[in-house]
Amino acid sequence: MTSEGMKKMDYNVLFDITYGLYVVSSKNGDIKNGLIANTVFQVTAEPIAISVCINKQNYTHDIIRESGRFCISILTEDTPMKLIGLFGFRSGREIDKFAGVKTISASGGSPVLAEHCIGYLECNLRQEVDVGTHTLFIGELYDAKVLKKDKPLTYTHYYEVKKGTTPKAAPTYRRPIDSNEAGTGNREVSQKYRCEICGYLYDPSKGDFSQNIKPGTAFEDLPSEWRCPVCGAPKDSFIKE
Secondary structure (H helix, E strand, O other): OOHHHHHOOOHHHHHHOOOEOEEEEEEEOOEEEEEEEOOEEEEEEOOEEEEEEEEOOOHHHHHHHHHOEEEEEEEEOOOOHHHHHHHHHOOOOOOOOOOOOOEEEOOOOOEEEOOOEEEEEEEEEEEEEEEOOEEEEEEEEEEEEEOOOOOEOEHHHHHHOOOOOOOOOOOOOOOOOOHHHHOOOOOOOOOOEEEOOOOOEEOOOOOEHHHOEOOOOOHHHOOOOOEOOOOOOEHHHEEEO
């Protein structure tokens, strides 16, 4: 396809594909890690096979390949943003993501979230498909359990209600809309600030309900200890939008 033909495509239609939001984890020996993923699908019924798509740069990618197993914790709709930020925007090469997080173990030893989790699916790795920047891991279901009845967290709810963002390493990354595209508005009264770490946009007109910041609170008036509700970055990590 020519570059001219590519320009004519409306990429916004991709945002109408529905997704869930999950923590994909794995354990290799004493090492365990997990990340947020939304590209999780059941691909066959007999035998039951599940696929996950993971960026090759993610630490969990290496652990899945070495262990030959992965596990999916299905998140609840009320999952706190701090938990999503921990698994979605922090690196397991730098911190132990599971430190301080309540877990249980699936039959194969994979860590499962004990809270904010509807249930889990643990799979033995059967096939890898190289898709460029990512690897599509396909596994056969090994263990599964429903932990509670609740509403599952969808990507639409995360993006539109929780105002979450997507890491650049994610297969469904959405680039921020710049001010020329979105319109400048009243910059004096409602100046917005964006987190340089995860892309979260602080909008004064909406405030931050997760930290009891009322709508109408200017960024400059936020407490010095306020941190990004998605990735936990400090206030000085934000820049004017």
